[in-house]
Amino acid sequence: MPAYKLTYFNGRGTAEIVRLVFAAAGIEYEDVRIEKPEEQWPEFKPKTPMGQVPILEVDGTMLCQSNSIARYVAKVAGLAGKTPLDQARVDMIMDGMEDVGKKGNATHWEKDEEKKAEKKKEYEETFLPQFYTCLNKLVGDSGHFVGNELTLADITFFNTTDLVGRYFKLPSMDQFSGLKKVMDHVTSNPGIAKWLKERPETPF
Amino acid sequence: MPTYKLTYFKHWGRGGVLRLLFAADGIEFEDVRIEREQWPELKPKTPMGQIPILEVDGTMICQRRAIGRLIAKEAGLAGKTPLEEARADMIVDGLADLEGKIVDFFIEQDEKRKQEKIKEFAEKTLPTFLVTYEKLASSGGHFVGNALTWADVDFFAMMFFLKDHLPSDPLQGYVNLNKVRDNVSSHPGIAGWLEKEGASQ
Numbered sequence: 001m002p003a004y005k006l007t008y009f010n011g012r013g014t015a016e017i018v019r020l021v022f023a024a025a026g027i028e029y030e031d032v033r034i035e036k037p038e039e040q041w042p043e044f045k046p047k048t049p050m051g052q053v054p055i056l057e058v059d060g061t062m063l064c065q066s067n068s069i070a071r072y073v074a075k076v077a078g079l080a081g082k083t084p085l086d087q088a089r090v091d092m093i094m095d096g097m098e099d100v101g102k103k104g105n106a107t108h109w110e111k112d113e114e115k116k117a118e119k120k121k122e123y124e125e126t127f128l129p130q131f132y133t134c135l136n137k138l139v140g141d142s143g144h145f146v147g148n149e150l151t152l153a154d155i156t157f158f159n160t161t162d163l164v165g166r167y168f169k170l171p172s173m174d175q176f177s178g179l180k181k182v183m184d185h186v187t188s189n190p191g192i193a194k195w196l197k198e199r200p201e202t203p204f
Numbered sequence: 205m206p207t208y209k210l211t212y213f214k215h216w217g218r219g220g221v222l223r224l225l226f227a228a229d230g231i232e233f234e235d236v237r238i239e240r241e242q243w244p245e246l247k248p249k250t251p252m253g254q255i256p257i258l259e260v261d262g263t264m265i266c267q268r269r270a271i272g273r274l275i276a277k278e279a280g281l282a283g284k285t286p287l288e289e290a291r292a293d294m295i296v297d298g299l300a301d302l303e304g305k306i307v308d309f310f311i312e313q314d315e316k317r318k319q320e321k322i323k324e325f326a327e328k329t330l331p332t333f334l335v336t337y338e339k340l341a342s343s344g345g346h347f348v349g350n351a352l353t354w355a356d357v358d359f360f361a362m363m364f365f366l367k368d369h370l371p372s373d374p375l376q377g378y379v380n381l382n383k384v385r386d387n388v389s390s391h392p393g394i395a396g397w398l399e400k401e402g403a404s405q
Contacts, residue, residue, distance in 0.1 A: 050298050050336055061287060068293035075286050084277045085206075085260055091270035096252050102304075134252050 004029035004073075007044070008054040009037055011204040014066040015054040017159045021070050023195035024155060025077030067094055074152040081146055081153075089146045093138070093153035097160040100131060104164045120168065128164075129171045132179060139178030143185055150189055158186035205278075208233035210271075212256040213240070218268045219256040221361035225272060225354060227397035229279030269296055276354035288348050295340065295347045295355035298333075299362050305329050306366070326370050338378045345383025352391060360388035 004022070008015035010033040022029050034040050034053070045051050049064045056062070056069045063069050071091070074080040081087035107123050110116035135157070139145055145153035157179070161170060173180045186192055208226070212219030214237040226233045238246065238255075247253050251266045258264070258271045265271050273293070276282040283289035309321035337359070341347050347355040363375060363385060375381050388394055 049294065049340060059287065061291070063287075063290050063294055065294040065297035068290050068297050071293060072286060072290035075289075084274055085263060085265075087277075088258075088260075088265045088270050088274040089263075091273055092251065092265055092267040095267035095270055099252075131252070138251060 003058070005032060005057040006030065006054060006069075007032040007034065007057070009034050009041075010200075011202040012163060012199075013204055016163065017066055017070045017156060018054060018056065018073060019199070020155050020159055020192055020195065021073045021077065021079060021152060023191040024079060024150065024189050025073065026191050027073070027077060067098060070094075070152060070156070074155075079150060079152050079155070081151055086146050086151075090151050090153040093135075093145050094156045096131070096135065097156045100128070100164065101160050103127060104168060108167050124169045128168070132171050132176055136176040136178045139182055143178065143181030145182065150185055154182045154186050155192070157182055158192075205231075206261045207259075208275075209236060209259040210234065210256060211236040211238060211246070211259075213238060213243075216361075216365050220365065221358055222256060222258070222268070222271055222275060223401075224357055224361055224394055224397060225275040225279060225281065228281060228352075228357060228391055228393045230393050231275070231278060269300060272296070272354055272358065276357075279354075281352060281354045281357065283348055283353055284351075288353070291348045292353045292355040295337075296358045298337070299358050302330075302333050302362065306369075310369075322369070326374070330366075330370075330374055334374065334378055334381060338380050341380035341384050343380055343383070345380060345385075345387040347384065352387060356384050356388050357394070360385055360394075 004027065006015060006018055006022075006029055012019075019031065034044065044053075047062075048055050049062055052064055054066050054069060055064055056072070058072075063072060071080055071094070074090075081090040103123060107116065107119040110119055140147070142148040144150065145157065161183070164170065173183065187196065208231065210219065210222055210226070210233055212222070223235060226235075243255070246255070250257050251264055254266055256268060256271060257266045258274065260274070265274060273282060273296075276292075283292045305325060309318055309325055312318035312321055337347075342350065344350050345356075347353065347359065359381070366374060375385060389398060
């Protein structure tokens with residue numbers, strides 16, 4: 001098994017999905033957090049492929065882009081979907097959740113206070129309920145997005161929802177029986193449950 | 205081989221690269237191009253209220269990159285190992301980040317603001333991106349290994365879209381990136397498609 005080294009800032013952000021996949025898979029990795037970004041980041045940044053973190057170093061290669069890293073680790077762990085079509089379904093859920101996260105981010109960082117309030121209202125009262133209604137329809141009877149087992153799709157749904165929930169009011173899961181099952185499957189996965197208990201509290 | 209049905213608008217947008225990927229390996233597919241007026245009726249039938257969508261033996265897949273990766277796998281263009289696949293994925297994700305910036309100026313309604321955004325994109329955002337991507341491309345003109353992957357095709361598709369929106373060729377001076385573009389446009393299936401359809405896109 002190759003050595004895995006994940007580097008990010010000291011927070012959950014875009015690295016957390018990778019940490020969750022490692023946890024679900026029970027794969028050991030080095031969880032490097034840039035403690036003094038003002039000092040250390042300017043030196044490290046030019047060494048990265050696209051001037052960004054998270055970075056995964058494996059077999060002497062540097063991978064960037066959190067979803068690409070997460071998919072790679074999920075593949076190694078057998079959590080990426082069994083067939084190309086299953087994998088495509090996993091990928092589409094990931095991309096959909098990325099849209100959710102990006103819109104939340106844009107709303108959170110809006111500088112104009114009045115616009116921000118409007119965007120927040122739209123995000124919480126219109127976008128999220130509508131999108132989660134679509135997502136709920138995509139959950140199978142098994143309580144998973146794809147097939148009968150945990151995949152990266154389920155983990156991504158949990159992670160983005162968890163992160164968005166720190167800044168925004170989420171729609172109640174009671175109306176989404178499928179999504180509720182997905183959340184339960186993810187949080188009761190032994191590796192993930194352990195990580196959720198042990199992971200550090202960080203500002204983001 | 206499964207049956208494929210791709211649905212998107214007529215224009216290049218987010219569907220163009222998918223048609224190129226099918227063409228690259230000569231994979232047969234039903235190429236459904238809808239008018240804007242048809243969209244409201246189709247929208248609620250899609251998984252996330254968006255197109256493009258790909259129907260594979262009746263299963264609906266949405267999201268451009270998810271679809272692109274699936275076609276790439278079918279066409280043998282996804283990468284030869286999991287690590288190569290991850291590298292192709294990261295190149296495509298970086299391009300999607302750039303796409304976000306393009307959408308920003310594309311949808312701007314205020315004409316003056318739009319021109320300002322295009323100027324900033326052409327003079328700052330895009331060159332910064334291309335400097336990074338020049339380093340990620342090999343001297344042989346590939347982003348992954350030494351063979352064509354969908355990462356190369358996706359890059360080509362982005363430049364193909366931009367050529368109609370920028371005053372001059374943004375790839376001037378970028379040796380490796382020019383090679384990537386050449387490798388893609390001269391790939392037999394793609395060259396044929398471009399000859400047939402390129403002008404109308």
